[in-house]
Amino acid sequence: MAYWLMKSEPDVFSFADLQAKTARNEPEEWTGVRNYAARNNMRAMALGDEAFFYHSNIGKEIVGIMQVVAAAHPDSTGERNAKGEVVWDCVDVAAIKPLPRPVTLATIKATPELAELELVKLSRLSVSKVSPDEWALLCKMGGL
DNA sequence: GCCAACGTTGGC
DNA sequence: GCCAACGTTGGC
Numbered sequence: 001m002a003y004w005l006m007k008s009e010p011d012v013f014s015f016a017d018l019q020a021k022t023a024r025n026e027p028e029e030w031t032g033v034r035n036y037a038a039r040n041n042m043r044a045m046a047l048g049d050e051a052f053f054y055h056s057n058i059g060k061e062i063v064g065i066m067q068v069v070a071a072a073h074p075d076s077t078g079e080r081n082a083k084g085e086v087v088w089d090c091v092d093v094a095a096i097k098p099l100p101r102p103v104t105l106a107t108i109k110a111t112p113e114l115a116e117l118e119l120v121k122l123s124r125l126s127v128s129k130v131s132p133d134e135w136a137l138l139c140k141m142g143g144l
Numbered sequence: 145g146c147c148a149a150c151g152t153t154g155g156c
Numbered sequence: 157g158c159c160a161a162c163g164t165t166g167g168c
Contacts, residue, residue: 123166
């Protein structure tokens with residue numbers, strides 16, 4: 001099982017929004033990613049992989065955990081190429097649980113063990129990888 | 145609102 | 157294929 005971190009601006013789509021959809025049994029398609037590195041990360045995701053939900057811009061904190069419930073498939077909102085194929089991919093996710101104590105970016109930056117976290121090193125990447133050690137530490141910091 | 149980082153585009 | 161210009165993201 002691999003671990004990931006996915007960003008969303010909460011005024012566009014928040015973890016609470018995801019929880020509401022999950023409660024209604026509606027998978028959320030993580031559409032709108034238009035960056036190849038982020039797309040490749042989504043293509044590397046497997047069913048059951050877990051991901052942190054990070055609120056960018058507003059909050060700047062990890063607020064919850066979600067699970068990949070469908071592997072990468074064409075993003076229906078993506079442009080098509082000359083052959084009519086969708087260029088971009090997305091995965092489906094469902095909320096698992098919120099973090100009892102959200103972990104802020106400031107806290108992450110102040111934690112030496114997390115200096116290599118992709119969220120910090122590649123700050124503009126919207127879908128990034130989290131190592132098992134980083135995952136365990138962040139869960140602990142989040143009160144789990 | 146500014147700016148740094150970085151991806152993309154387009155001229156050569 | 158290089159590189160300058162430009163656009164976007166996201167933290168501050």
